[in-house]
Amino acid sequence: MLKLPSVFTGGALYQQNAMLTIHGTADAGAVVDAELTGSAAHPFSAARTTADTDGSFTLSLLCPAASMETWKITVSAGEDTHVMDDILFGDLWLASGQSNM
Numbered sequence: 001m002l003k004l005p006s007v008f009t010g011g012a013l014y015q016q017n018a019m020l021t022i023h024g025t026a027d028a029g030a031v032v033d034a035e036l037t038g039s040a041a042h043p044f045s046a047a048r049t050t051a052d053t054d055g056s057f058t059l060s061l062l063c064p065a066a067s068m069e070t071w072k073i074t075v076s077a078g079e080d081t082h083v084m085d086d087i088l089f090g091d092l093w094l095a096s097g098q099s100n101m
Contacts, residue, residue: 002026002080008073009084016066016089023058026051026077034075036061036087044071051077066090 004024014020026032028051035046045062061073071087 002077004082011086013088015092018063019060020063021060025055028053028055030077032057032077034059037072063089
């Protein structure tokens with residue numbers, strides 16, 4: 001059974017021009033595929049791995065440059081598929097400080 005952390009969901013924003021590492025669990029020894037597709041429905045990047053004996057897996061997808069185009073990430077393992085729609089890529093910033101900054 002394919003399971004991903006809740007951070008991997010539709011409507012997300014991920015860092016542009018970077019590698020997006022996806023991790024999760026599947027059946028032990030299952031082949032896990034991930035594919036990033038744009039509006040033209042052709043793959044931008046793809047990755048394949050095999051789940052470890054405990055079912056854990058990690059794979060990485062190349063992310064595109066920033067734009068307003070929405071993307072879709074599909075992760076599958078056997079019959080199980082997890083689809084993340086409306087993905088955007090851009091610059092992510094983590095900032096903190098006083099509310100009057």
